Amino acid sequence: MGTTEQRVRRAAIELFAERGFHGTGIRDLAERAGLSSATLYHYMGTKEDLLVSIMRESLTRLVTAGERLPGASPQERVAGLVQLHVLTHAVQQEETRVVDDEMRSLTPARRAEVVALRDRYEALWQSAIDDGCSVGAFTVSAPRVARLALLEMCSGVARWYAPDGPIPLPELAVRYTEMALGLLGGAEVPPADVAGIRVLVDTVWASQN
Amino acid sequence: MGTTEQRVRRAAIELFAERGFHGTGIRDLAERAGLSSATLYHYMGTKEDLLVSIMRESLTRLVTAGERLPGASPQERVAGLVQLHVLTHAVQQEETRVVDDEMRSLTPARRAEVVALRDRYEALWQSAIDDGCSVGAFTVSAPRVARLALLEMCSGVARWYAPDGPIPLPELAVRYTEMALGLLGGAEVPPADVAGIRVLVDTVWASQN
Amino acid sequence: MGTTEQRVRRAAIELFAERGFHGTGIRDLAERAGLSSATLYHYMGTKEDLLVSIMRESLTRLVTAGERLPGASPQERVAGLVQLHVLTHAVQQEETRVVDDEMRSLTPARRAEVVALRDRYEALWQSAIDDGCSVGAFTVSAPRVARLALLEMCSGVARWYAPDGPIPLPELAVRYTEMALGLLGGAEVPPADVAGIRVLVDTVWASQN
Amino acid sequence: MGTTEQRVRRAAIELFAERGFHGTGIRDLAERAGLSSATLYHYMGTKEDLLVSIMRESLTRLVTAGERLPGASPQERVAGLVQLHVLTHAVQQEETRVVDDEMRSLTPARRAEVVALRDRYEALWQSAIDDGCSVGAFTVSAPRVARLALLEMCSGVARWYAPDGPIPLPELAVRYTEMALGLLGGAEVPPADVAGIRVLVDTVWASQN
DNA sequence: AATGAATGAGTATTCATTCAT
DNA sequence: GATGAATGAATACTCATTCAT
Known part of the structure; x- marks a missing residue:
C-alpha cells in the first residue's frame, strides 16, 4: 500500500x-x-501545500523527461514532445488533470512557482516550433497559437482516453503525432520511437520525487 | 445593464x-x-439551480444552432459543427468554460438532465462522423474516439483564444476546420461559410432564454 | 437590554x-x-477586531476625558489625572482590565494603533509630572519611573475595589491623590473636586462611541 | 544549561x-x-500541572522568605515584606507575573491550593498591618484595603522595572518602603537592611524546589 | 423588490494528550 | 529517555439558505 x-x-x-x-x-x-x-x-502542510507539491512534482517530472528527449530536427523534437505529453496524459490521467485544471485554485503567491515550472516545460515546445518555422519545416503562421492549440489538444487525452479501451497506447501516440505535425503545416512525419519514449516516461515517473 | x-x-x-x-x-x-x-x-433558486440553468441555456442554444446548421454531406456537416463550436467557444469563452468544466460539480440528480443535453449535441457530431465513415468520406478507424478528440481540441479554444489577438475569428474557424477534417482522414475540405455560421451563432445567442 | x-x-x-x-x-x-x-x-469582524474596538473606544474615552481635565498647576493636573484614572478603574473595572491586560494578545499590526492611543494618554501624565519637576513642585528623581509606578498603582484599583464595599468612591480618589503626590515628593495636595471629575467621567462614558 | x-x-x-x-x-x-x-x-503532567507547579514553587518560596524575615515592630515587618516583594518582583519578573496574572487560568479544583498559599503569604502582610493599627503605629482607616493597594503597587514592579535601567535595585526597594509606610499613615520609616533581604531572596530562590 | 438578521452545518486547521516503539 | 504517529475535541470562521419585515 x-x-x-x-x-x-x-x-x-x-x-x-x-x-x-x-x-x-x-x-x-x-x-x-x-x-x-x-x-x-x-x-x-496546508491543503494548498499538498496541491502545490503534487503539481510541482508532476511538472518537474515532465520537464525532466522533456529535457531528456532525443531528436535533433524540429520535427523530431515536436514528435517527441507530443508523444511524451500524450503518453503521460494517458497513463497519469488524474495527476495531469490536477495540474492542468487546478492552476486557478492556487493563491497568487504559490501560483508563481508552479507557473514558472509550466512555462519552462512549454518553452521546450515553443522553441521546437519556432525552430521549425525558422528552418521552413513548419508553415504555421502563428507559432504561439499553434503551441496553445497543440497543448490543449494533447492534454485532452487525460479527459477521455481509456487505457483498457479499443485504442492501444502506441497507436494513440502515433495518431496525435500525425495530427500535430499536420497542424503545424507541411511537415513530414518522422518515424516514431514510441517504445523508447514510454521507457523514458516510466523511468522518470518511477523515480522517487 | x-x-x-x-x-x-x-x-x-x-x-x-x-x-x-x-x-x-x-x-x-x-x-x-x-x-x-x-x-x-x-x-x-439554489446555487446549483443557477449553475444548471446556465448550463441548460447554453447547451440548448448549442443544440438549437447545431440542428439549424445547413450542409448535406458529412464533410459539410462536420465542417459546420466545428465552426459553430469554435465560434461559440471563442465568443462565449466564460459560458462555454463553465459548461465544459463544471459538469463534475453537479449533483447526480441534476447532472442527468445536463448530460442528456450534451449527449444530444454530441450525437450531432457522432452521426456526421459515422455517416462519413459509412459513405467512405472519412477513413478514421475509431469514430467515437475521433469525436472525443475533436471536441476536446475545439473546446480548448475557450481557454486560450484572445478575441483581440492576432488571429481573426474567421481564420481561426477555417484552420480548425482543416485540422478536424485532416484528423478524420482523407476528407477534402468543403468551402466554408463562416460568415453564415456567425450569423447563426449571433441569432441563437441573441434570443432570450 | x-x-x-x-x-x-x-x-x-x-x-x-x-x-x-x-x-x-x-x-x-x-x-x-x-x-x-x-x-x-x-x-x-474577527475576535481580534472586537478586542481592538473595545480597547480603542475605552482609551479614546480616557484620552478625551484627560484632555478635558481642568487644572493649571502640575499638582492640580496630576491630581486630576489620578482621580480620573482611579474613578474609571473603579467604575469600569472590567473594561479597564481588558485594556490593561490584553495588550499582549494583540497581533503586532493591531497593537500599534492601540499602543499609540495609550501613549497619547500616558503623555498627559508625563508632561504633568515633567512640568512639576521643572518648576520644582515635585522632587522625584526619576520622572519616567514615577509615571509607571503611579499608573500601575492606580490601575490596580480595577482588580480589587468593591463599589459596594466599605470605601466610598470619593474617599478612594482622595486617598490615591494623596499617595500619588506623596510619591512624587514634596508636593502639597491641592483641594480635590472629585464630584466634578465624576461628572466628567459619566459624561464621557455616556456618549455613544 | x-x-x-x-x-x-x-x-x-x-x-x-x-x-x-x-x-x-x-x-x-x-x-x-x-x-x-x-x-x-x-x-x-498536564499543561495545568506545570502551571500549578510553577505557582506553587514560587509562592512557597515567597512564604518561606516571608516567614524568615527578621523584624519585631510592625513597621519593621511591613518594611521587610515590601522589600522582599519588590526585590522578588524586580529579579524574578517573569515568574512573579505568571503567579500574579494566571490565577484565573486555573481550574477551580487546582485554584484552591494555590489561593491557599497566596492567602498564607498575604496573611503575613495583613497581620503586620493589623498589628501596626492596634498598636497605633499606623493610622490607615481600612487595613484590608491598604493591604490590597500595597500589594498591587509593589507587584507592578514586575511589569516595568528594568534591572539594567537607571534605578538601582536597593534604591527601588527603599523608595517603595517609604511609599508604603506613607500610605499606611503616620509611620516613621525604619532603617532598611536591603542587602540582608537580598541575601535572603537569593538563598530561598537558590534552593531546589 | 429588497434586506438585515438569523442559523445549522460546514470549513480548514490546531489543540492537549496518549501510546507503541 | 525520546519520539513519530495518532486522535477526539476544540479552534476561529464561513457556508448556503431562510424568513420576517
Missing part, C-alpha cells in the same frame, strides 16, 4: 481530479487515505 | 468561469451582481 | 476580563450574548 | 509570562525547551 505519505498523495490526486480542489474537503481526503483529519496534518 | 436577473447570470458565469463553482461563494455572486445575498434569492 | 451589538460588546468585556482573550472562545461569547456563533459575526 | 526539567520550567515561565497560559501551546513549550512535544510529557 506504500507509505502513509504516498497514500495521502494518492488520495489527494484522486479526489482533486474527481471533484476539484475546492470541491474536496479535508475530511474527504482523510477518509480516502484512511486517516483521521488531524493525523492528515502529520503528512502535509 | 440589462435586467437584474441577467446581471445575476452574468455574475455567475464570470465567477464560475474564473474560480469554479465550489470556489465561488454566494456572497461573491451577490457582490459582483451588486445585490445583497438575500436579494439574490429572488432571482435564483 | 440595549441593541444586539451592545450585548455583544458587553459579553466580550465581561468574558475577556474574566477569562482573558485567549481563554474566551467564540462559543462562549455567543452564549453569553444569547446568539448563535454564526450570528455573532453579523455584529463583529 | 541545567537539567531538562529545569529547561522545561524556564520555557514555561518565559512563555506563560509573555503570551499567557491560554496563549501558549504545548508545541510552543516544546520548541522553546528544545524537545518534541511528546518528550515534554516525560517532564510534566
